[in-house]
Amino acid sequence: MNHIRVWGTEEVPLTECDNRILAQDLSASHDVPPFNRSPYDGFAINSKDTADASETQPVKLHVLETIGAGHVAANKVKSGTAIRIMTGAQIPDGADAVIMLELVKEMDESGKSFIEIKRTVKSNDNISFQGEDTKEGTKLAEAGTRITPGLIAVLATFGHHTVSVFKKPVVGILSTGTELLDVNEPLQPGKIRNSNAYMVAAQAKAMGAAVNLYQHREDDLDSLYENITECLKESDILITTGGVSVGDYDYLPAIYEKLGAEVLFNKIAMRPGSVTTVAVHKGKWLFGLSGNPSACFVGCELFVRPVVLSSMKVKKPHCKAVKAVLGADFPKPNPFTRFVRAVLTEEFDGNVVTPAGLDKSGSVSSLLAANSLIVLPGGTRGWEKGSEVGVLSWNGEGSEWPWDSPLFFKSSATKTAVKQQ
Numbered sequence: 236m237n238h239i240r241v242w243g244t245e246e247v248p249l250t251e252c253d254n255r256i257l258a259q260d261l262s263a264s265h266d267v268p269p270f271n272r273s274p275y276d277g278f279a280i281n282s283k284d285t286a287d288a289s290e291t292q293p294v295k296l297h298v299l300e301t302i303g304a305g306h307v308a309a310n311k312v313k314s315g316t317a318i319r320i321m322t323g324a325q326i327p328d329g330a331d332a333v334i335m336l337e338l339v340k341e342m343d344e345s346g347k348s349f350i351e352i353k354r355t356v357k358s359n360d361n362i363s364f365q366g367e368d369t370k371e372g373t374k375l376a377e378a379g380t381r382i383t384p385g386l387i388a389v390l391a392t393f394g395h396h397t398v399s400v401f402k403k404p405v406v407g408i409l410s411t412g413t414e415l416l417d418v419n420e421p422l423q424p425g426k427i428r429n430s431n432a433y434m435v436a437a438q439a440k441a442m443g444a445a446v447n448l449y450q451h452r453e454d455d456l457d458s459l460y461e462n463i464t465e466c467l468k469e470s471d472i473l474i475t476t477g478g479v480s481v482g483d484y485d486y487l488p489a490i491y492e493k494l495g496a497e498v499l500f501n502k503i504a505m506r507p508g509s510v511t512t513v514a515v516h517k518g519k520w521l522f523g524l525s526g527n528p529s530a531c532f533v534g535c536e537l538f539v540r541p542v543v544l545s546s547m548k549v550k551k552p553h554c555k556a557v558k559a560v561l562g563a564d565f566p567k568p569n570p571f572t573r574f575v576r577a578v579l580t581e582e583f584d585g586n587v588v589t590p591a592g593l594d595k596s597g598s599v600s601s602l603l604a605a606n607s608l609i610v611l612p613g614g615t616r617g618w619e620k621g622s623e624v625g626v627l628s629w630n631g632e633g634s635e636w637p638w639d640s641p642l643f644f645k646s647s648a649t650k651t652a653v654k655q656q
């Protein structure tokens with residue numbers, strides 16, 4: 236995270252800022268509402284006039300005019316008078332309360348309008364006061380906040396027809412592998428379609444990045460080196476998939492070396508995604524994600540996410556950490572910390588999480604329903620249904636880092652592990 240940099244800010248129209256990250260602090264430039272207004276369709280009155288009103292002795296007021304929202308009364312409300320007022324209209328001078336239409340009797344007498352009120356009304360009844368929602372000067376949002384429909388409503392309220400947002404980091408995505416086919420190609424012996432590039436593109440877009448999806452490339456050291464050099468010119472962050480392990484055709488480690496990139500780490504004691512390699516080069520990022528689809532997915536959520544989000548000053552850039560009860564046994568031993576693709580459901584009485592399918596790093600089907608990762612600390616023998624586990628979710632706002640719950644990465648969690656069978 237010491238290498239994080241912000242790629243700049245830009246001004247975008249309000250109509251195009253949803254889901255972007257706010258780059259300015261926002262405070263109220265005026266009171267909301269900006270004037271006292273009526274929350275009902277009714278009559279603006281002077282409450283004192285109703286002091287003696289009752290069922291048997293209604294008070295009668297002369298209606299001077301009618302104002303709808305957007306209009307300002309021409310008259311003042313003096314004793315013995317009322318102004319018919321619609322929801323949202325400014326309270327006329329002299330009025331200190333509103334009585335709803337349904338609570339008065341309306342009548343015409345010699346071409347003049349009157350109302351009868353059979354109850355007392357208190358001063359300030361049914362008035363939305365200037366500033367009751369927001370006072371001028373109130374701090375409303377900080378730079379780094381994701382722009383939601385609610386924030387857009389607030390931005391519009393204060394007249395921001397354009398909004399300053401952080402530039403989307405440009406994420407280039409290049410899949411490597413001689414076995415790869417384009418999605419529109421028929422299967423051929425020994426070949427598979429490239430799924431990682433499209434998956435990672437969708438993940439990066441969901442994080443708020445701009446994506447450049449490149450044509451996949453064969454495992455060839457020299458041409459891959461050229462491709463990566465070219466792609467890096469156009470990207471702030473370049474994600475490659477595949478070719479990062481120890482095989483004869485896994486050239487990414489050699490390419491980082493040839494580039495002179497600073498490798499921050501290469502391989503991690505975790506499953507899947509153990510081969511994940513991250514390097515920085517001339518202020519840019521290189522993520523070498525696994526070719527195995529599930530390992531690739533996990534590497535992207537755990538390592539790309541915090542970089543993309545921090546470069547837009549999002550305050551909690553890591554996945555959201557929650558507790559949940561395991562909905563099924565997970566009998567596999569875990570020599571390393573394991574991130575199990577899972578389905579997390581928020582039940583009325585707590586979270587339940589269940590593995591999403593075949594738990595192999597080459598599996599693609601287990602990604603289908605997965606909305607989270609069960610975190611099983613290393614050194615455990617397997618887990619029983621009903622155990623409390625830590626879960627990471629990539630939906631919604633993230634969690635403070637480091638995830639400090641004892642459920643994450645602490646060996647104390649082994650207490651709930653299943654006995655070796």
Ligand SMILES: Nc1nc2c(c(=O)[nH]1)N[C@H]1C(S)=C(S)[C@@H](COP(=O)(O)OP(=O)(O)OC[C@H]3O[C@@H](n4cnc5c(N)ncnc54)[C@H](O)[C@@H]3O)O[C@H]1N2
Pocket residue numbers: 410411412414415427428429430431432476477478479480481482485507508509510524525526527528530596597
């Ligand atoms: N002797 C060892 N072998 C392997 C090790 C190891 O430590 N020692 N690590 C294993 C682990 S763990 C993983 S994960 C993989 C990582 O492999 P690479 O990142 O080098 O990826 P590839 O070898 O290129 O491909 C692996 C696998 O994924 C398929 N693949 C590749 N790209 C795509 C794509 N774009 N879409 C869909 N599927 C893709 C590829 O066909 C392979 O089946 O290495 C293990 N080996």
Ligand code: MOO
Pocket residue numbers: 505506507508509510511525527530596597
């Ligand atoms: O990176 Mo490999 O799972 O550890 O699949």
Ligand SMILES: [Mg+2]
Pocket residue numbers: 477478479480481482484485526
């Ligand atoms: Mg390989």
